[in-house]
Amino acid sequence: xxxxxxxxxxxxxxxxxxxxxxxxxxxxxxxxxxxxxxxxxxxxxxxxxxxxxxxxxxxxxxxxxxxxxxxxxxxxxxxxxxxxxxxxxxxxxxxxxxxxxxxxxxxxxxxxxxxxxxxxxxxxxxxxxxxxxxxxxxxxxxxxxxxxxxxxxx
Numbered sequence: 001x002x003x004x005x006x007x008x009x010x011x012x013x014x015x016x017x018x019x020x021x022x023x024x025x026x027x028x029x030x031x032x033x034x035x036x037x038x039x040x041x042x043x044x045x046x047x048x049x050x051x052x053x054x055x056x057x058x059x060x061x062x063x064x065x066x067x068x069x070x071x072x073x074x075x076x077x078x079x080x081x082x083x084x085x086x087x088x089x090x091x092x093x094x095x096x097x098x099x100x101x102x103x104x105x106x107x108x109x110x111x112x113x114x115x116x117x118x119x120x121x122x123x124x125x126x127x128x129x130x131x132x133x134x135x136x137x138x139x140x141x142x143x144x145x146x147x148x149x150x151x152x153x154x
Contacts, residue, residue, distance in 0.1 A: 028104035
């Protein structure tokens, strides 16, 4: 049995952001880069917005992100009111499926997952000026996607 699902995205520094996932049983921490997957953070917000929409027909979502040279696939699979979250790591940008490794997996309710991401997104948003988000992430904060996400979950 897993515990409370928690997600952490720390303040970006020099184009990198430390992220973490844990649920009392499994834990995964890494850093991610702002490039070349420049839309990873807004794409993640769009995926979670769609996942939180009970009318959405999409059952599976895939987000590509990287650490350079390592690459990650964040996979979200809807199963009724539950979601499977998997993170696969590739050793290089070639994304050779035979070399990928499952580094994190969690199954829980969609509500639990969305709430955990909402908490960390809210913290990123609140700290964006203090942390000089745009300068340190080298990209603008995804305001539009964040607002859509908040509307969907409220």
